[in-house]
Amino acid sequence: MTTVVNKSKTAPSRKKTTRKASADPVTQDSHVHEVLIVGAGFGGLGTALRLQQDGIRDLVILERADEIGGTWRDNTYPGAACDIPSNLYSFSFAPNPDWSRSFSGSGEILQYVHYLADSFNLRRLVRFNQDVTGLEYNEREGVWTASTAAGETFRGRSVVMAQGPLSNPGLPKIEGIDSFKGKTVHSARWDHDYDFTGKRVAVIGTGASAVQIVPELVRQAAKLKVFQRTPGWVLPKPDFATPDWNRVLFRKVPASQAAVRKALYLGHESVALGIVWNSPLTRVVEKVAEAHLNAQVKDPWMRRQLKPDFRIGCKRVLMSSDYYPALQKDNCELITWPIAKISENGIRTAEGIEHQFDCIVFATGFDISNAGTPFPVRGVDGRELGSEWQRGAQAYKSINVSGYPNLHMTFGPNSGPGHNSALVYMESQIEYILKAVRVLRSLEIKALDVKLHVQARHNREIQKRLAKTNWNSGCKSWYLTEEGFNATMYPGFATQYARQMASLNLRDYALIRT
Amino acid sequence: MANIDLDKMLEKIKGSQWALADIDWDAPGADRISAEQWPKLKAFMSDLMWIEHVGARGFAAMAKKAPTDTLREIYTYFHAEEQRHANAEMALMRRWGMLDGDELPEPNINLRLTIEWLDRYSDDMPLEVPGSVIPMLEIALDGALLKFLLEEVDDPLCHEVFEKINADEARHLGVDFHVMEMLGRGRLHQLAVKTIGTVANPKLILGVLAYAPLLNKMRDNIVAMGLKEERLYEAMNKYERIGGRTEEGRRNPWFQIISQHGKMVVNRSHPYHVPVDALVKLTGYIPSRVVGPVPTWVRGLTWRTTA
Numbered sequence: 001m002t003t004v005v006n007k008s009k010t011a012p013s014r015k016k017t018t019r020k021a022s023a024d025p026v027t028q029d030s031h032v033h034e035v036l037i038v039g040a041g042f043g044g045l046g047t048a049l050r051l052q053q054d055g056i057r058d059l060v061i062l063e064r065a066d067e068i069g070g071t072w073r074d075n076t077y078p079g080a081a082c083d084i085p086s087n088l089y090s091f092s093f094a095p096n097p098d099w100s101r102s103f104s105g106s107g108e109i110l111q112y113v114h115y116l117a118d119s120f121n122l123r124r125l126v127r128f129n130q131d132v133t134g135l136e137y138n139e140r141e142g143v144w145t146a147s148t149a150a151g152e153t154f155r156g157r158s159v160v161m162a163q164g165p166l167s168n169p170g171l172p173k174i175e176g177i178d179s180f181k182g183k184t185v186h187s188a189r190w191d192h193d194y195d196f197t198g199k200r201v202a203v204i205g206t207g208a209s210a211v212q213i214v215p216e217l218v219r220q221a222a223k224l225k226v227f228q229r230t231p232g233w234v235l236p237k238p239d240f241a242t243p244d245w246n247r248v249l250f251r252k253v254p255a256s257q258a259a260v261r262k263a264l265y266l267g268h269e270s271v272a273l274g275i276v277w278n279s280p281l282t283r284v285v286e287k288v289a290e291a292h293l294n295a296q297v298k299d300p301w302m303r304r305q306l307k308p309d310f311r312i313g314c315k316r317v318l319m320s321s322d323y324y325p326a327l328q329k330d331n332c333e334l335i336t337w338p339i340a341k342i343s344e345n346g347i348r349t350a351e352g353i354e355h356q357f358d359c360i361v362f363a364t365g366f367d368i369s370n371a372g373t374p375f376p377v378r379g380v381d382g383r384e385l386g387s388e389w390q391r392g393a394q395a396y397k398s399i400n401v402s403g404y405p406n407l408h409m410t411f412g413p414n415s416g417p418g419h420n421s422a423l424v425y426m427e428s429q430i431e432y433i434l435k436a437v438r439v440l441r442s443l444e445i446k447a448l449d450v451k452l453h454v455q456a457r458h459n460r461e462i463q464k465r466l467a468k469t470n471w472n473s474g475c476k477s478w479y480l481t482e483e484g485f486n487a488t489m490y491p492g493f494a495t496q497y498a499r500q501m502a503s504l505n506l507r508d509y510a511l512i513r514t
Numbered sequence: 515m516a517n518i519d520l521d522k523m524l525e526k527i528k529g530s531q532w533a534l535a536d537i538d539w540d541a542p543g544a545d546r547i548s549a550e551q552w553p554k555l556k557a558f559m560s561d562l563m564w565i566e567h568v569g570a571r572g573f574a575a576m577a578k579k580a581p582t583d584t585l586r587e588i589y590t591y592f593h594a595e596e597q598r599h600a601n602a603e604m605a606l607m608r609r610w611g612m613l614d615g616d617e618l619p620e621p622n623i624n625l626r627l628t629i630e631w632l633d634r635y636s637d638d639m640p641l642e643v644p645g646s647v648i649p650m651l652e653i654a655l656d657g658a659l660l661k662f663l664l665e666e667v668d669d670p671l672c673h674e675v676f677e678k679i680n681a682d683e684a685r686h687l688g689v690d691f692h693v694m695e696m697l698g699r700g701r702l703h704q705l706a707v708k709t710i711g712t713v714a715n716p717k718l719i720l721g722v723l724a725y726a727p728l729l730n731k732m733r734d735n736i737v738a739m740g741l742k743e744e745r746l747y748e749a750m751n752k753y754e755r756i757g758g759r760t761e762e763g764r765r766n767p768w769f770q771i772i773s774q775h776g777k778m779v780v781n782r783s784h785p786y787h788v789p790v791d792a793l794v795k796l797t798g799y800i801p802s803r804v805v806g807p808v809p810t811w812v813r814g815l816t817w818r819t820t821a
Contacts (some may be wrong), residue, residue: 340531352597353819
């Protein structure tokens with residue numbers, strides 16, 4: 001799905017048309033919408049956009065916050081950016097010729113989301129401050145009901161869970177975490193009113209958020225200490241400002257942007273050979289990361305502290321050209337001692353010292369629903385998805401689950417990319433949802449429910465393929481459950497995933513008519 | 515030896531963490547160090563603190579080689595705990611007026627050479643080497659020195675601190691010997707071939723040239739401080755006794771090498787001492803600047819309870 005549409009649309013402007021939650025009293029929306037969507041981030045809005053373009057207009061999007069944007073609304077910490085080039089981290093059906101940088105920051109990505117909502121008239125579909133607390137399927141009617149924390153209910157023939165896999169901040173299990181008397185901030189809930197200038201600051205975590213936060217905070221804080229448990233592989237990030245001629249070219253010749261996107265796509269696909277599987281290219285990518293470390297860090301002990309022990313790709317590969325230099329600034333210190341506890345005044349590490357701080361920043365990622373659901377989801381016969389997924393989530397083609405008819409997911413089980421743009425995968429999911437909704441219409445049936453044996457066969461195949469990937473090569477990561485089950489990643493190229501999602505085979509589904 | 519459940523051990527380690535801030539460093543008793551004791555004790559504590567660091571650096575290397583995540587995490591804790599011991603020992607020195615400002619005690623040249631070797635080569639050694647040598651250093655040097663210290667020093671705070679250190683060390687030794695036995699499993703000829711391959715490694719030979727004079731130097735220091743060298747030998751024999759009490763332990767070729775070496779060390783009439791004592795003397799002439807800059811991890815050492 002690479003057709004460039006909506007060429008007449010202009011680039012995202014800085015203007016935001018915010019629609020706040022309506023002040024209507026609590027009402028029960030008894031109307032059965034054609035599609036209910038949970039979440040107004042990229043997944044929810046993208047689905048609504050494409051459904052609308054396809055003539056499916058009876059939609060409602062339930063958003064727990066008072067603004068759209070999902071991940072990019074929540075992750076506004078200093079330095080927040082995507083580590084996939086912007087020309088690839090955007091929808092092919094809504095290109096933006098005006099990206100200011102090769103890797104744009106969160107603010108600009110959020111503007112793009114606003115642009116999607118405004119240009120495609122999606123805001124009117126969103127019900128803000130509707131935090132979904134449960135989804136329940138009525139088998140007799142073939143209708144899903146979403147209950148929200150506001151006490152409202154919404155009904156829909158189909159439902160799309162697009163709440164996002166990285167939407168709930170996760171805190172580490174550290175003794176005394178609540179006893180700290182200073183300020184605490186999570187990277188995904190940044191407090192922009194807090195002034196870090198001249199403060200003693202700790203950053204716990206050295207993952208994708210931390211490598212972006214640290215270079216920014218080191219400029220403000222009097223003292224910054226970065227607490228690392230496991231170092232990640234860091235590749236240089238070729239981030240540069242887009243030259244003016246480039247924007248003009250993309251505007252005047254949209255095919256040139258499509259060509260750049262295609263080249264970026266293929267470039268990332270080729271990296272899969274090194275990142276996803278263990279191949280001779282894996283060693284090459286490791287060598288590049290090692291050369292990057294050695295070029296930027298001269299001290300042998302620090303190099304040793306920063307050099308990963310696991311195969312590249314096993315955990316998420318980090319991208320930064322300014323993280324290592326930041327760690328070596330005079331006011332920065334890398335702490336690799338295990339954290340023993342958090343005390344009233346700071347962090348006590350196992351070498352017996354209490355490191356005292358004014359503020360602790362948790363760059364510790366998210367609670368991942370790879371062994372449960374973010375809210376109860378009840379399907380046929382009252383079955384509950386969370387308990388079925390206790391030992392690891394499973395779905396058919398990452399999007400449907402047997403016993404939960406007409407329930408679709410964006411970024412469901414085993415849909416995660418390790419090497420390419422999440423939005424490329426998301427487009428495939430959205431198109432699949434479109435097909436499913438169209439089938440209900442065209443065949444005039446009540447529901448589509450994937451057959452259990454088809455789902456089981458699909459998962460056997462996925463797990464067999466996952467066993468050969470770097471993610472399952474022995475390191476601990478958020479991709480895996482505590483027991484080491486990989487319910488997160490898709491074991492293949494984005495192209496393979498797109499092929500998997502390209503057709504909806506009705507033989508794989510039970511067609512429920514009455 | 516009963517096998518240790520390493521997962522339970524890791525939990526125990528996590529639950530037994532203590533910090534310098536838990537101790538009242540101004541508690542009464544600091545004046546119980548006699549004027550006569552003071553200079554000897556200062557030299558003794560300096561050595562002890564750096565020996566902690568030989569252990570620390572050894573554990574850091576072992577963490578890189580650990581065959582399981584649990585063992586890797588245990589060694590990461592042990593590395594930190596050895597640094598904690600060094601920090602606590604520096605805090606005691608500070609209490610006794612042996613350190614000015616942020617001054618660090620000076621390591622003797624043999625310790626310096628051993629640390630230098632560990633820094634350069636220990637990460638390249640298979641787990642068997644540090645996994646068998648570190649227990650010897652811990653049991654012999656740490657064990658003998660700590661016992662002596664507690665007999666000689668009256669300061670109650672010193673006893674309080676070393677009670678904590680000893681509790682940590684007991685867990686270290688438990689894991690050390692468990693791993694030594696673990697490394698003795700497998701086919702004997704394979705163990706032998708692997709050992710021969712490592713013994714022939716020039717890096718290891720350099721390590722032996724640092725390790726052997728270190729033991730003799732420490733023996734000399736101990737004697738100079740008034741400790742009977744037999745105390746050191748008793749501790750070294752303990753290594754053989756505990757390490758060799760199971761079939762697996764005895765099958766570990768590195769245990770055999772270290773034990774045999776230990777036997778030579780404790781036998782003062784053994785010809786081994788002629789070249790090694792000469793080496794001690796010779797290394798005494800090496801100016802410390804030749805050894806190169808101190809590794810940057812040394813900057814992390816502190817007697818301060820907070821940072």
